Amino acid sequence: KAVVSTQSTGVMVVDSRPDLTGVASCERLTAAGIPCSYVYINSCTYIMKKVTKVLLASDALLANGYVLGPVGTAMIGLIASNYNTPVIVCCETYKFSERVQTDSILYNELADPDSMLKTLNADDSLVAGWRESPNTRLVNLVYDTTPPALVSIVITEIAELPCTSAPVVLR
Numbered sequence: 001k002a003v004v005s006t007q008s009t010g011v012m013v014v015d016s017r018p019d020l021t022g023v024a025s026c027e028r029l030t031a032a033g034i035p036c037s038y039v040y041i042n043s044c045t046y047i048m049k050k051v052t053k054v055l056l057a058s059d060a061l062l063a064n065g066y067v068l069g070p071v072g073t074a075m076i077g078l079i080a081s082n083y084n085t086p087v088i089v090c091c092e093t094y095k096f097s098e099r100v101q102t103d104s105i106l107y108n109e110l111a112d113p114d115s116m117l118k119t120l121n122a123d124d125s126l127v128a129g130w131r132e133s134p135n136t137r138l139v140n141l142v143y144d145t146t147p148p149a150l151v152s153i154v155i156t157e158i159a160e161l162p163c164t165s166a167p168v169v170l171r
Contacts, residue, residue, distance in 0.1 A: 010034065010035035010036060010037065011026075011029050011034055011035070011036045011037070012036075012037045012038075012039060012047055012050070012051060013025050013026045013029070013036060013037070013038050013039070014039055014040070014041055014044055014047075014072075014076060015038065015039070015040060015041065016040065016041040016070075016071070016072045017040075017116065017118065018111070018115040018116050018118050018140065019070075019115075021070070022038060023038070026038045041072050041075065041076070044075070044076055044079050045079055048079050048080060048082075048083045048085060049083060051080070051083070051085050052085065053085065053086050053088060054076060054077070054080040054085055054086065054087045054088065055088050055089075055090060056069055056073050056076065056077065056087060056088070056089045056090070056146070056151075057069060057070065057073075057089075057090060058073075058089050058090065058091040058095060058154075059095065059143060060091075060095045060096070060097045060099075061089070061091045061095060061096045061097065061154060061163065061166045062097050062099055062100055062101055062145075062166065063096075063097065063098050063099065063100050063166050063167050063170065064100045064101070064102070064148075064166075065147075065148030065151075065162075065163035065164045065166055066100075066101055066102060066145045066146065066147060066148060066163070067089050067091070067145065067146040067148075067151060067154075067163065068097075068101070068143050068144070068145055069089075069143065069144055069145075069146060070142070070143065070144065071104070071141050071142060071143060071144045072144060073144045073146050074104070074144045074145060074146040074147070074150070075144075077146045077147075077150035077151065078150060080150070081149075081150045086152040086153070087146075087150055087151050087152050088151075088152060088153055088154075088155060089146075089151050089153070089154045089155070089163075090154075090155050091154055091155070091156060092156060092157055093156050093157060093158060093169055096166050096169050096170050097166075098170055101145055102145065102147075103145060104141060104143060104144050104145050108141050108142060108143050109141075109142040109143060110139065110140060110141065110142065111140040111141075111142050112140065113130075113137075113138035113139065113140045114138075115140060116138055116140050148162075148163035148164060151163050156169075
């Protein structure tokens with residue numbers, strides 16, 4: 001259970017389409033009494049000057065130190081790095097992988113491209129008729145790889161580690 005001090009503290013949840021998973025995070029934080037702001041990823045550069053730490057979720061920590069996370073995590077890590085804001089990755093050790101990867105293109109999962117078209121009115125989407133156009137393909141990537149140079153520390157259940165310690169934990 002988190003305890004909020006009397007100091008001015010809070011959490012800014014950065015979210016992106018199409019899944020908008022940050023909504024649930026923001027609801028849980030506010031239910032716990034933690035002041036919370038919710039912003040889209042495109043406003044990340046604007047809010048980063050107010051941020052003191054960046055916490056990123058991860059789906060895997062790869063053997064070469066790259067962090068596999070939801071799409072957009074590398075962009076947030078890069079923006080935080082430019083503002084000299086520490087980037088902290090939360091990753092359980094069972095998510096450490098012997099796989100090596102340096103980009104998000106060669107090995108990734110593809111989500112339903114139609115989920116990118118979600119708007120209040122699906123007909124309002126600029127690419128709503130993409131299936132009728134033979135030269136248009138929508139690619140909805142699921143994962144992103146964040147280079148270890150952008151990550152300050154990885155917090156696990158056993159210790160706080162640098163990204164480069166993944167092979168040591170795997171042994």
